């Protein structure tokens with residue numbers, strides 16, 4: 001397939017706000033692709049699989065001064081190969097190899113194709129909204145029920161592979177996509193409630209568990225082989241040898257576990273989230289010992305458990321992980337749930353998660369079966385810009401412009417971001433230094449006072465609440481916002497939405 005065909009479809013999808021028109025255009029594109037090209041087509045549309053591994057930054061791209069081709073000749077397959085070569089270039093001479101590959105692509109692409117490729121390479125395509133639309137497009141092109149396609153995508157964690165199976169596989173192949181030890185699945189997510197009692201009203205009888213403020217981990221074990229994955233399915237096995245050792249000692253040959261990891265201080269209290277995350281970053285800043293707390297089990301020794309009710313999974317969890325289980329109780333009593341929440345907070349944890357005991361494990365879904373309750377409200381927002389500081393902060397990028405996601409396109413264009421406030425509170429010198437060095441890599445344009453960023457960085461903000469505000473386009477602003485830290489485990493597509501913020505407005 002020609003790249004130009006894909007680019008013009010992507011343009012049409014970007015230009016319409018009609019979900020149906022998007023699905024039509026994408027389904028049409030997928031049905032025209034050669035079976036062997038489908039993963040490459042999906043990879044380009046989603047831009048996600050290689051994102052962050054390309055080693056391409058805005059500076060490298062804007063430094064290229066190359067005349068583009070007048071007419072399209074590039075195929076999707078050629079571009080896919082070039083991006084693979086970029087992702088795998090490493091070691092001495094890799095910078096030169098990279099700019100060679102980029103220069104070659106830039107000269108063979110037309111201006112419109114290059115514009116698309118740059119956005120794909122920098123991860124600017126709005127993949128969050130697109131993946132839902134693409135699921136429906138795959139279902140349409142393959143003439144299969146959307147629910148079957150969605151299940152296969154969640155369990156394989158791979159939309160490109162799901163598209164290939166749906167469009168080229170035999171009858172029953174999609175249904176046969178199941179859990180596989182060693183292949184991470186998208187984690188189940190939680191809705192929010194104001195109090196444990198309100199959460200219990202939603203779930204009915206529930207497992208009420210401590211909510212630890214660490215990092216989500218999914219652990220796969222097959223004999224001595226152990227894999228540890230983050231919330232976004234990145235493989236962090238080699239960074240957490242102490243967790244691998246613990247899992248190897250568990251009484252199960254094959255197992256998939258879901259949990260949280262965190263490190264504790266000398267008194268047994270939790271260390272801040274940012275310290276836990278420092279174990280996963282490019283530079284390991286400090287040697288902290290992590291430990292896991294498991295709260296779910298998806299598979300044990302040949303038996304898939306995701307469709308079993310939580311009560312069955314918890315019994316298996318108890319048997320397999322013993323003391324590595326997260327503290328919690330099963331109850332339908334509001335007082336008992338409130339007491340557990342007080343205990344969790346007293347021990348320095350974030351709150352509780354209340355989980356319906358009769359619910360299956362809904363991979364990749366934020367449903368009502370899991371409900372989190374945190375007394376300190378926090379939102380994960382996207383940094384849209386930063387103002388230069390004054391006084392002691394002179395020379396540093398400081399006051400952040402914060403945006404919530406708008407998947408419905410009610411206040412921004414579809415899956416754009418709506419500004420909800422600004423803050424410089426909570427920024428440590430270390431964060432100021434980091435921002436000032438990092439932000440230019442994400443810059444879209446600047447004025448004398450402000451550097452505006454492409455929506456690529458997610459920051460966690462604590463607030464005292466939200467209030468109505470005519471100043472901001474979403475009609476809502478943050479109250480007393482302060483920075484907790486950057487959420488490097490989250491992509492902008494996972495940021496909180498303007499609809500969530502508005503739902504918290506009183507009256």
Ligand SMILES: Nc1ncnc2c1ncn2[C@@H]1O[C@H](COP(=O)(O)OP(=O)(O)OP(=O)(O)O)[C@@H](O)[C@H]1O
Pocket residue numbers: 188189190191209210211212213214215216231260295326353372380
């Ligand atoms: N007992 C628990 N059960 C489930 N998740 C837990 C538990 N303890 C801590 N967590 C963490 O809380 C998160 C649940 O909230 P949610 O699904 O909304 O994810 P999130 O968007 O990362 O939320 P948050 O920023 O509040 O942690 C999980 O992703 C997990 O990392």
